[in-house]
Amino acid sequence: MAMATSTFSPRPASPSTLKRLRTGAKPHLHLSFARLCAGRLARAAAGEAPVEAPPKQPDVDLSPAAASNGAAVKAEAPVAVEAEAEAAPVPRFRDARWLNGTWDLKQFEKGGAVDWDAVIDAEARRRKWLEDYPEATDTDEAVVFDTSIIPWWAWMKRFHLPEAEKLNGRAAMVGFFMAYFVDSLTGMGLVDQTGNFFCKTLLFVAVAGVLLIRKNEDLESLKKIIDETTFYDKQWQATWQEDSPAERKK
Amino acid sequence: MAAAAAACYSPARIAISCSSSSSSAASMPGRPLRVAVVGGGPAGASAAEALALAGARAFLLERNPAGAKPCGGAIPLCMLDEFAIPRDLVDRRVTRMRILSPSNLATDFSRALPPGAHIPMLRREVLDSFLRRRAADAGAALVPGLVTSLSLPTGPSDPYLVHYISSSSSEGTGRGVLEVDAVVGADGANSRVAREVGAGDYTTAIAFQERIRLPEAAMAYYDDLAEMYLGGDVSPDFYGWVFPKCDHVAVGTGTVAAKPEIKRFQSGIRARAGAKIAGGRVVKVEAHPIPEHPRPRRVVGRVALVGDAAGYVTRCSGEGIYFAAKSGRLCGQAMAEEWARTGAVTEAGLRQGYLRRWDDEFLLMFRFLDLLQRVFYVGNAGREALVEMCADEYVQRRSFESYLYKQMVPGDPRGDLRLLWRTVASMVRCGVLGREVERLRRLELQARELRV
Numbered sequence: 001m002a003m004a005t006s007t008f009s010p011r012p013a014s015p016s017t018l019k020r021l022r023t024g025a026k027p028h029l030h031l032s033f034a035r036l037c038a039g040r041l042a043r044a045a046a047g048e049a050p051v052e053a054p055p056k057q058p059d060v061d062l063s064p065a066a067a068s069n070g071a072a073v074k075a076e077a078p079v080a081v082e083a084e085a086e087a088a089p090v091p092r093f094r095d096a097r098w099l100n101g102t103w104d105l106k107q108f109e110k111g112g113a114v115d116w117d118a119v120i121d122a123e124a125r126r127r128k129w130l131e132d133y134p135e136a137t138d139t140d141e142a143v144v145f146d147t148s149i150i151p152w153w154a155w156m157k158r159f160h161l162p163e164a165e166k167l168n169g170r171a172a173m174v175g176f177f178m179a180y181f182v183d184s185l186t187g188m189g190l191v192d193q194t195g196n197f198f199c200k201t202l203l204f205v206a207v208a209g210v211l212l213i214r215k216n217e218d219l220e221s222l223k224k225i226i227d228e229t230t231f232y233d234k235q236w237q238a239t240w241q242e243d244s245p246a247e248r249k250k
Numbered sequence: 251m252a253a254a255a256a257a258c259y260s261p262a263r264i265a266i267s268c269s270s271s272s273s274s275a276a277s278m279p280g281r282p283l284r285v286a287v288v289g290g291g292p293a294g295a296s297a298a299e300a301l302a303l304a305g306a307r308a309f310l311l312e313r314n315p316a317g318a319k320p321c322g323g324a325i326p327l328c329m330l331d332e333f334a335i336p337r338d339l340v341d342r343r344v345t346r347m348r349i350l351s352p353s354n355l356a357t358d359f360s361r362a363l364p365p366g367a368h369i370p371m372l373r374r375e376v377l378d379s380f381l382r383r384r385a386a387d388a389g390a391a392l393v394p395g396l397v398t399s400l401s402l403p404t405g406p407s408d409p410y411l412v413h414y415i416s417s418s419s420s421e422g423t424g425r426g427v428l429e430v431d432a433v434v435g436a437d438g439a440n441s442r443v444a445r446e447v448g449a450g451d452y453t454t455a456i457a458f459q460e461r462i463r464l465p466e467a468a469m470a471y472y473d474d475l476a477e478m479y480l481g482g483d484v485s486p487d488f489y490g491w492v493f494p495k496c497d498h499v500a501v502g503t504g505t506v507a508a509k510p511e512i513k514r515f516q517s518g519i520r521a522r523a524g525a526k527i528a529g530g531r532v533v534k535v536e537a538h539p540i541p542e543h544p545r546p547r548r549v550v551g552r553v554a555l556v557g558d559a560a561g562y563v564t565r566c567s568g569e570g571i572y573f574a575a576k577s578g579r580l581c582g583q584a585m586a587e588e589w590a591r592t593g594a595v596t597e598a599g600l601r602q603g604y605l606r607r608w609d610d611e612f613l614l615m616f617r618f619l620d621l622l623q624r625v626f627y628v629g630n631a632g633r634e635a636l637v638e639m640c641a642d643e644y645v646q647r648r649s650f651e652s653y654l655y656k657q658m659v660p661g662d663p664r665g666d667l668r669l670l671w672r673t674v675a676s677m678v679r680c681g682v683l684g685r686e687v688e689r690l691r692r693l694e695l696q697a698r699e700l701r702v
Binding site for chain 1: 350352355356452471481483518522524543544545547601605613616617624634638675676679682683684686690
């Protein structure tokens, strides 16, 4: 796995260079489009050159962009090309199985059927690549792949089933203990409990809890979600809350 | 200067000053309502027009009548009819909208557009000056000048004093004071009126935009097409856009959480737009804050906030022009109506007549768009899911209906259930891929650490 991922890393694989490439420059784009868009090269000089020469950053952004996109492009272009040559160009996403903006499923066949796991892996790699090195959109090479091409059972088999055993085990343990506990408190046996509304509610809560709270972090993120969803509503209702102090301002 | 101030006093006030002390002033109002509308954008102009049409004396104060505001310039179709906007003000009719995901999956958001429907694009300076002129024609007094402060009244029927610096050539520059019964704060995201009355603060996003003049051939591509770009390189919590305007395109992006990095996001959107905006020339760079939610107090005393000053900008789409105009009109009508009915404008009356009606009509829409932004704009997984779902015709139809006509109509139940199912499915699939991407990233990090 480590080998496979390393083939998609750019040549200078040290963390600091990678970070600089990621945060500042997209030099690969400009090199490959050098013929097409002098304007963007100039902007590259303005916006991305600071990756190599930090002191230039504050004043380079706006004024050269305005002037250079029009007239002074030629003067900027050689500077830009130099800057990019230093910054180890990164090629566009290329994969033998990625054709015409989608994965060629015929190349994923294993024993007559499509190996969906490999398709999921390939797509995950492509998305990771694009997150690190966003590409310019191109009307000629439009992306048409969307995840609904992969059938539902492939997702199920890969992502839910391995967890399913663990979750079912938890639910069974919780269920057994709760049934025993309720029996010792109320004397209702298991059969009686299944007919009772309150017990059915408890069952629902237990199943939902096991599904939603799988790691310790999930508790925090659930709380955050609840806070966030009510935050906006609170802002709208705030004006109605302020009855008494506002009266004084009249 | 004194002449300017005196010209603003309503002569009728002196005649009935004896009856102004009692709060239950005459059931028949003896004089017209005087309102200062601070800010001459769509919100202020609509408020002034509504007030003037109802017989009130409206003073519309605008500090920069010739200014061109940084804005996308898109309005919903219903605004053309509701506000009687002449068709020749519209620069472009956008009928195609393309949304692009972080992995450059593109969805054409136009298959379900009803025939004849489009998104009108206008220049703000053209729209704003038209609305102001119409307000003036209805009877509002246009006062070019900058409001500097607001003197709050001490009693329930004392007037507000609006202090301003006039920039009108006819009256001569200098300080002026307006004595009014109520104030409409329509002065935008950095509202002075809101500060003066203590309406509270709100979180803002910053919208940054460059106007780029493209060569003819490139401009033809954007003739009726607007593009929206999603991705962490373009914005961590909003979208980047390429919107066509009269003879140039506006390329921009926005963010709430990462404002210091806005320039980087701007480079990101220009890189993503790629060859389509190549060879263009930047003619203007502009930026402006956009409110993310309403202020804690939208009505304070007899001062009502409307438009951006109140915070009426939807999340997810960042739309504000229509809501500004609509809230201005609603507020103006509420004030005039209350004055005609009771002879006075009160805070309680404004809350009932303006805020309650506004919230009843639009709160649901604003809440829904906030939900959409939280779900779909926050990570790349959500963005991918959004673009996938937008390919569905039902989604497109519902979106257009609610955007163009501002009606949140419940669709048919089966369609809605199917939509819900597809949403969940898309979110799950893209979420799973997102987690796979994170896993690969972790592995790569580990591999690098082992190597180093």
